[in-house]
Amino acid sequence: MTFVVPVHQQGQQQTTSEVGILNNDLSLEREGALGLLERRRNEVVNRDLNTSTTAVQRNQEENGDDENAKKKQQRSQCSRGCKKDWLGDGWCDSACNTEACGFDEGDCLGWCSGDCKPSWEGDGYCDAACYVAACNWDRGDCSRWREQGVDAVERRALQQKLRQFQQHRLQLPECKCERRLLVNGSCTPECNVPECLFDGGECLDMCNAKCSKSWLGDGDCDRECDTPECAYDKGDCASTTNATLQAMRKENGTLEVCDSTCRLWMIGNGVCDKQCNNAACGYDNGDCDNITAVVEIDYSVEPEAVYQFCAKEWIGDGHCDANCYNKPSRWDGGDCEGTEFEVEQAAKGIGPQYDQ
Known part of the structure; x- marks a missing residue:
């Protein structure tokens, strides 16, 4: 028996298969086109974002450069008395408290005047740096100065007044500080009193030769500042x-x-x-x-006085030390021989020639 397969059915099956393949191809092409379009769209978006970000960064850099340039310009115009490492160091320096120095880069905010730390006002201690009208005269801490009519302590005025005294060979009757120690280029604590015109202002920057003002009251005990x-x-x-x-x-x-x-x-x-x-x-x-002699002071009589002493290393060092000119210190090892000080002491009956 012979079987006959209808031709039109076989052709119809082929056509359906071909259509399926075609549809699949179109679908893949459509998906490929959409993917390509999406990728291109993302590329455009990313490019725009990158361009925008670059522009922002460039703008920030330019602004930063402008700010740095401005700071450099300010520093170049800054006062000669203001050192670079003083700027923004947490301490208000008068020499840097100017517009050209950026007001010490913010260090002077809250300070009533340069060199007067805010915590010093009304703390019970008389601070020369705070003894100005802007600081309410140290909020009463310097009442003794006010009672004596002492004006604001200002270095230039004090030095000028002292020079006038020296030029005219006038004396400061209430000043117990030796004349040779006044305005000698260094701070002499015993001269830093109203009666001696505060040593011409030489002690305004420090309470002693080794203690930096910025260390005072900073929360740490500094041996150099641990003195009366x-x-x-x-x-x-x-x-x-x-x-x-x-x-x-x-x-x-x-x-x-x-x-x-x-x-x-x-x-x-x-x-x-x-x-x-x-x-x-x-x-x-x-x-x-290592101390050979001490000049005794009664704190009950002079509560603000400073102790004076002679250290062993000062004896025979070539410099005449008044505190070492005594028998326990071997008359300063001869350092005062031929000096005006030796003559002055001899007139008072003090010296090795009287030590018999």
Whole structure:
């Protein structure tokens, strides 16, 4: 038997298959076209974003360059008295507190005047830097100066007035500071009093030769500032001193009956106090080591006075030290021979020739 397959059915099956393949091809082409279009769209978007970002960055860089250029220009016009490392260091420097110096790059914000730290006003200590009208005269801390009619402490005015005294050979009757120590180029604490016109303002930048003003009252106890004239680092060393005393009390019970003229705060304060230099007071916690002589001062009479002493290394160093011109210090090892000071002391009956 012979089977006959209809031709039109076979052709119809082929046509359906071909249509399916064609549809698949069109679908793939459509998907490919859409993918290509999407990729191109993303490329355009990314390019625009990159262009925009680059423009923003360029603008920021240009602005930054402008700002840096402005700062450089300001610094180039900055006061000669203002050092670069002073700018923005956290301390208000008068020489930098100008528009050309960017007002010390913000360091002077909140300061009533240059060199007067905000925490110093009304802290119980008289600060020359705060003794100006802008700081309310140190908020009453310098009442003694006000009572004596002392004007604002300003270096140039003080130096000018002192030079007038020197040129006319006038005396400052209330000044107990030796004339040769006045305006000698360094701060002399005993001359830093109203009666001596504050040593011509030479002590305005520091309370002693080793203590930087920026260290005062910064929260850290600095040995260089732990002295009476620096108000014991503006109180920073109080806790350290107390801790030292507590330790000494445990080691030496006699400290409780320490010399009545030796105050506890004097022990270990960086200054040799003669009345504390004994076993009961712990030998002033080492403050008198290498000290040959001390000029005694009664704090009850002169509460603001500064102790004077002679260190061993000063003896025979070629410089005449007034505090070493005494028998315990071997008359300064001869350093004062032939000086005006020796003549002045001889007139008072003081000198090796009278030490018989």
